[in-house]
Amino acid sequence: MTSKLLWALMLLALAEVGFAQKHTALEPELLECRYLDLRMEDTLSRHMTADTMILQVGRQATAFFSKDRVTADSVLCTPNGSIKWINLGVQYNKEGRLQDWLSNDVQYYYWNYPEPGLMTVRSGFDGGVEYTEPLSLPWEFRDSVKTVLGYECRLAEAEFRGRRWSAWYTLEVPISAGPWKLQGLPGLVCEVYDDKGHYGYQLVSVAPAGGQVVILHAWKKEYKHRTREEIVQASVRQDELMQEVVRQKGMSGMLGGINHMARPKELDLKR
Numbered sequence: 001m002t003s004k005l006l007w008a009l010m011l012l013a014l015a016e017v018g019f020a021q022k023h024t025a026l027e028p029e030l031l032e033c034r035y036l037d038l039r040m041e042d043t044l045s046r047h048m049t050a051d052t053m054i055l056q057v058g059r060q061a062t063a064f065f066s067k068d069r070v071t072a073d074s075v076l077c078t079p080n081g082s083i084k085w086i087n088l089g090v091q092y093n094k095e096g097r098l099q100d101w102l103s104n105d106v107q108y109y110y111w112n113y114p115e116p117g118l119m120t121v122r123s124g125f126d127g128g129v130e131y132t133e134p135l136s137l138p139w140e141f142r143d144s145v146k147t148v149l150g151y152e153c154r155l156a157e158a159e160f161r162g163r164r165w166s167a168w169y170t171l172e173v174p175i176s177a178g179p180w181k182l183q184g185l186p187g188l189v190c191e192v193y194d195d196k197g198h199y200g201y202q203l204v205s206v207a208p209a210g211g212q213v214v215i216l217h218a219w220k221k222e223y224k225h226r227t228r229e230e231i232v233q234a235s236v237r238q239d240e241l242m243q244e245v246v247r248q249k250g251m252s253g254m255l256g257g258i259n260h261m262a263r264p265k266e267l268d269l270k271r
Contacts (some may be wrong), residue, residue: 004211007270011171013137018187019141021219022218023081023215023216023217024215024216025116025213025214025215025216025219026058026061026063026113026213026214026215026216027058027059027060027061027213027214028058028059028209028212028213028214029056029057029058029209029212029213029214030057030059030175030208030209031055031056031057031173031175031177031188031206031207031208032054032055032056032057032206032207032212033054033055033057033177033188033203033205033206033207034052034053034054034055034067034203034204035052035053035055035068035179035201035202035203035204036050036051036052036053036174036201037050037051037052037053037104037105037179037201038050038193038200038202038204038210039198039199039200040197040198040199040201041170042107043071046224048203050053050060051066051067051068051104051105051206052067052068052200053065053066053067053105053179054066054067054070055177055179056179056212057175057214058213058214059189060112060116060263061110061111061112061113061214062107062110062111062112062177062183062214063109063110063214063217064108064111064179064180065105065107065108065109065213065217066104066105066106066197069104069105069106069108070217072088073083073119073124073217073219075088076219079172079220082211093257095158105232106123106124106125106235107121107122107123108121108122108123108217108218109121109176109180109181110122110183111135111161111183113216114126114132117134117135117136118132118133118134118184119132119133119134119135119181119183120132121133121231122223123216123231123234123235124219124220125231125234125235126221126224126226126234127224128219128221128222128223129223129224129225129226129230129231129234130184130218130223130224130225130226131225131226131227131228131230131231132225133228135183135184136184137158137159137160137165137182137183137184138158138159139156139158139167139185140156140158140159140183141154141155141156142155142156142157146168148168148170148190148191148202148203149203149204149205149206149265151172151173151188151190152169152170152172153168153169153186153190153191154168154169154170154171155167155168156169156185160181160182160264160266161200161265161267161268161269162266162268163194163195163196163199163265163266163267164194164195165182165192165194165195166192166193166194166195167182167185167189167191167192168189168190168192169185169186169187169189169190170187170188170190171186171187172187173187173188173206174186174187175187175188177189178192178201179201180194180265181199182201183188188206189201189203190202193202193256194265199265213219228266228269229269230263232266232269233269235264238265240270251255
C-alpha cells in the first residue's frame, strides 16, 4: 500500500475516534469472555476475517467491544495520541494486518444499561453519538446438543432484524450474556452464526474477574442521542467514503478490510 493511501485511510478512520476519557464503573466484573467476531468479506471466495472482542459480564450489566478498538482509543488519550495512533496503524500495515486495524467493530455495546432490558450503543461518529433501545429476542429452543470450548451447549434460534441466528449456549455458565446483541438465553452464548454465514461469534476464552469492573467507556466529551437507523447509515457512509479513496488509488484489493458495514448485521433498520 502506498504511503499516501495509508495516510488517507488512517485520517478517515481517525474521524471516528475521540480524545476524552471519563469512563464510568458500572459494577464489579464476574467474568471476562473473549470472542472471535467472524465476518465474511467476500461471498464468492467465502473468505472470513476475525476480530477479537471482549465481553465484560457483571451481575446485571455487560460491556462488549473490540480489543483493537479499545487499544486504539486508549492510545489516542495519551500525549501525542494522534501520532501514536497513526504510527500503530503503520506498524499494522508493515505486518500485513492493516485490514484488521481498519475493519474492527467501532461501536461499544452495553446491555442492561441504563436500565434492565435496555441496550446502549456508543460510537465515535459525528463527535460522539449513542442510542438506547429495548431488546428482547424471540428465542426458540431446539433439542440439539454439542460441545464448545469444553462446555456442553444447547441450541436456540431467533429471527432478529432480517437475519436468523443459531446460538449455542451453556447452562454450565448460568449467566444470561452473549456477544453483540445476542442476549437473553439462560446461559452464556458460546457460539452463534447467522443463517447466511455472513457473521458469527466464537467463544475463545472465559476468565474469572481479577478485580476488574464493567466499564462504560467515554472516549468523547459527550455523546449525542441519535436513532439506531441514523448511526447505521452514518457508518455506511463512512465506509463508502473510505472505499472510494481506495478505488481512486487503484487499490481495490483493500476493499474487503473496510467493508464491515456493507452487509449490516441488522438488515431491518425500522424494528
